[in-house]
Amino acid sequence: MTQWQSHVDRGVYPPRTYLLLDDLVTESQRGVELVAEMLEDITVDAPALQAEEDWEGVSIVCRCNCLLYDETEHCFKFWYACEDPRIAQNPESVYRRWAYATSPDGLNWQRPSLGLVEHGGSTANNIMKFTNVGPNVALLQNVVKDDRDPDPSRRYKSIGLDRHAMQDGEITWTGPDGEDEWYERMGRHIGCGLFVGFSPDGLSWTMKKGWAASGALIADGSVLHGFDARIGKWVMWQRPRILPKFRTVAMSLSDDFENWTYPVDIFAPDETDVPGIQFDCFASIEAPTRGYIGLVTISGYAGGGFQASNDLPELCYSRDGRAWQRIGYRPILDAAPDSWKNGPCALPLQPIVRGDEIFVFYYGKNRGKTWGEPTTDGKDVTRSALGLAKGRRDRWAGMRPKHFAGELTTRLVSIAHDELHVNADASDGSLRIEILDYENRPIEGFTLDDCDPITGDRLGHAVTWHGGADLKPIIGTARRQPKVGRGLKFRFVMEKAALFSFSC
Structure with missing residues (x-):
């Protein structure tokens, strides 16, 4: 029986x-x-993971859904971009290095020596390899381990709004008057859009040639929710391109991870918000029994508009992923003005439930606009890193x-x-x-x-x-x-x- x-x-x-x-x-x-319940910031005094190695430059960047818990290997896995001013200052490049780390508890992180990419004359580092495309900006913004796929070469999947040197057979987009912004800036054609990648182990990646959506239509900040078994589809929150840049949230679905529906608008600031705010990032988790729990990052919640650098998450809920209600209209993570993320800036990644705890990792940043340059008060260098907040099971509100x-x-x-x-x-x-x-x-x-x-x-x-x-x-x-x-x-x-x- x-x-x-x-x-x-x-x-x-x-x-x-x-x-x-x-x-x-x-x-x-x-x-x-x-x-709404406040999350407890476990990393007020110091980040959970920050740039320390030479190849990591000055900052760790992780703005979407690039951290998961592997139930088989019993550890957290994290794919992150390394913001290195030495790369950014190269006029021939817009690229970042991508690295990989693991942790048993979310606080103590290890950088495994992968031996895949040479840096400074050695391959003893945790830099990941891309087999059919050069270093890129954002292919690994969203990573998921898919144990349902019968093809082991597609065990890990990634999707992100990427920029890379255009390959044979790819197409790109121009400005509204036909100007090629990328060629004018870099002297070569750039493929820019939503791209998909696959990996057997999460370390060596192959990009699928051809975009899943054009960067002329989709802005940065596409966040993968994951596969929702209740509806039998992959779910992703996207950001339709609105000029001048204005950030809202839309929903896109896929049967196979490669072909995505055009996003449907679901979420935008309303009449109760202070002028100038935008929805910068959106993370979600499936609620028990039905619906989705969301963490929407309100940028400019304290006034001053999007560039005011006050980005903190609010709680929201939806029964179907399309109609959302915001709970309380206030941040659920403390601004902590004296902490390392004193922007205050904390953009959450997808919540992870382990036992009776909710892990909410976040991308934290101090007061500044460009990595490696002085902060707005001139007292520090602009940096970002990985933080961690926690809640108790089902205690969202x-x-x-x-x-x-x-x-x-x-x-x-x-x-x-x-x-x-x-x-x-x-x-x-x-x-x-x-x-x-x-x-x-x-x-x-x-x-x-x-x-x-x-x-x-x-x-x-x-x-x-x-x-x-x-x-x-x-x-x-x-x-x-x-x-x-x-x-x-x-x-x-x-x-x-x-x-x-x-x-x-």
Whole structure:
């Protein structure tokens, strides 16, 4: 018998988790409000990884989705660009070096000696190799390990808005009046657009010739979400080119990672924002049960426009990836004006959930515009590096009383499991739960007075009524008809407590 067949035969399935940031969960509420949780910056005093080796120049650049956790090798893997002024000052080049690092915990990073590319007379470095294209700007902005692909040479996939010397058979674009900006600047034709790459090991890369989208239509900042098994497609957040440059978010889909739909606009600043802000970067993770959790970087959130160098992430949520709601309209990462990222600038990468922790790595930068040049206050050199912030599982946002107490009632929930668990912080108060039928009538034995008050701070409190957590008497099993049914409502009454999610 398979494990799933045992669920079918018992009528008890794995629990589903419902986040309170999804307003479809709530039918009514009184005296409570949804509050986005602040992430804890683990790297306030020093970056998790910064430029230290000669080939890394002055800065590490990582603005999209180039860091993942490998479940097979049990480590974080990071592909990053090295910003070296010695390269940037070469009029024949617009290129960066790309390097690779690993970490067991996200804080202690190792630079493996790959032996692939010579630098300073030695190959003892962590620089990666591109087999059919020269050094490039952004091919590895987004990297994913795809264990579903039967072709081992395509185990790792990359996509980014790249610039490289144009190869035979490639095409490029010109300015609106036909001028070739790249040729005028560099004396050669440049391929500029969204390009795809493949690698068997994540270290030696082959670029697929021909762009997936023209750089005349797509601006920098395309961020890969990944493969969403729920819809059977690859999902990517793109930035349609708007001149003069204005940054918004659009959605693009693909069946095969190589052919992408033209992006559909989904997200832009609105009338509540201060003038001049833009959406600089967008990172996302799939929410449990349904939808996407997003971190949108608001550039210029404190005023002064896009170049004001105040870039911090806000929390947002969508059930379908197309219609988004911003939660709280405020950053969820502290500006930390006295830290190394005192721009303040922190652009998040895709969140990674490991056990009970949420890892949010970010690209941090100090007050300055051009790497290697003096900062705006003249006290330092402009640099960027990798930072790390953390949160607790499913605690993106919570319902909290506006004053002392409040309550909310859910819509009908289809109960899969035989217990109710809540992710809640009641360390300074209490939380009680009442079960209602579809007509809002309390279920005998599961009323508010029957509920054992929940106290303390836990990610998975088991809710009990008179000491018992078993819901089977009212929801039934595969072999016994339910007394009430599987469609129930929950009434949560909280006093100085926060409710983040519930599972059932």
